[in-house]
Amino acid sequence: MRPVALRHVYGGVVFFWRSDTSTLRRGFTDRFGGVSEEPYAGLNLGGHVGDTAEAVGENRIRVARELGVGLERLVFMDQCHGADVAVVTEKPDGQLVVDGVVTAEPGLALGVLVADCTPVLLADEAAGVIGAVHAGRPGMTKGVVPQAISVMRDLGATRISAAVGPSVCGRCYEVPAQMRDEAAAVAPESVTVSWTGTPAIDVAAGVVAQLRAHGVDDVEWVPGCAREDEALYSYRRDGTTGRFAGVIVRSES
Numbered sequence: 001m002r003p004v005a006l007r008h009v010y011g012g013v014v015f016f017w018r019s020d021t022s023t024l025r026r027g028f029t030d031r032f033g034g035v036s037e038e039p040y041a042g043l044n045l046g047g048h049v050g051d052t053a054e055a056v057g058e059n060r061i062r063v064a065r066e067l068g069v070g071l072e073r074l075v076f077m078d079q080c081h082g083a084d085v086a087v088v089t090e091k092p093d094g095q096l097v098v099d100g101v102v103t104a105e106p107g108l109a110l111g112v113l114v115a116d117c118t119p120v121l122l123a124d125e126a127a128g129v130i131g132a133v134h135a136g137r138p139g140m141t142k143g144v145v146p147q148a149i150s151v152m153r154d155l156g157a158t159r160i161s162a163a164v165g166p167s168v169c170g171r172c173y174e175v176p177a178q179m180r181d182e183a184a185a186v187a188p189e190s191v192t193v194s195w196t197g198t199p200a201i202d203v204a205a206g207v208v209a210q211l212r213a214h215g216v217d218d219v220e221w222v223p224g225c226a227r228e229d230e231a232l233y234s235y236r237r238d239g240t241t242g243r244f245a246g247v248i249v250r251s252e253s
Contacts, residue, residue: 174198
């Protein structure tokens with residue numbers, strides 16, 4: 001098992017990684033500290049994977065509480081492996097079918113759900129703009145991360161920092177050679193080989209390269225492979241499973 005970041009426990013909710021400042025809370029959860037039962041055991045935050053609505057609701061309440069907001073102020077997306085990014089000022093009443101969400105509204109928490117894909121949290125504290133991005137292989141190749149950066153800059157962000165969360169590592173993400181070539185055309189840094197020497201993609205490496213290419217130099221890349229670390233949900237490892245999350249909120253004061 002690969003080394004992972006030190007976990008932080010807040011009120012029973014376990015964060016795989018968390019970093020707070022005086023105005024910003026952001027972190028990546030793992031599967032500990034929740035009420036879901038097998039095969040979702042723990043802090044499953046995905047409402048579309050077959051878990052009970054009651055369990056997912058309680059898990060989301062716990063995460064919202066540790067962010068200092070109510071559940072009505074915690075926004076999750078209905079992700080579709082695309083490149084659309086939405087600006088929100090409140091929690092939508094219906095589905096939010098996008099892979100990136102941005103806000104300048106204080107006290108509104110944004111979340112991205114993953115179980116192998118790369119979660120990205122973006123912030124310009126001085127400008128008061130934050131974002132959350134779901135970057136799987138399709139989203140990375142379609143440019144969802146650069147699109148989120150562009151939307152944030154339209155809202156006044158100038159000095160964006162990023163936290164890139166744990167995801168399936170390149171050595172565990174074997175793909176057909178053509179698929180790797182398609183990723184290489186967008187982000188050459190994503191090209192790698194699997195543990196057995198077959199073609200593979202390191203999506204997170206591609207995401208980090210895209211961030212830097214678009215002027216985001218302050219990047220925290222959290223170590224950890226979702227497939228190798230059983231504390232994280234992994235679709236590639238388990239098939240039927242839950243979702244962990246990247247979450248971010250800017251305080252109102």
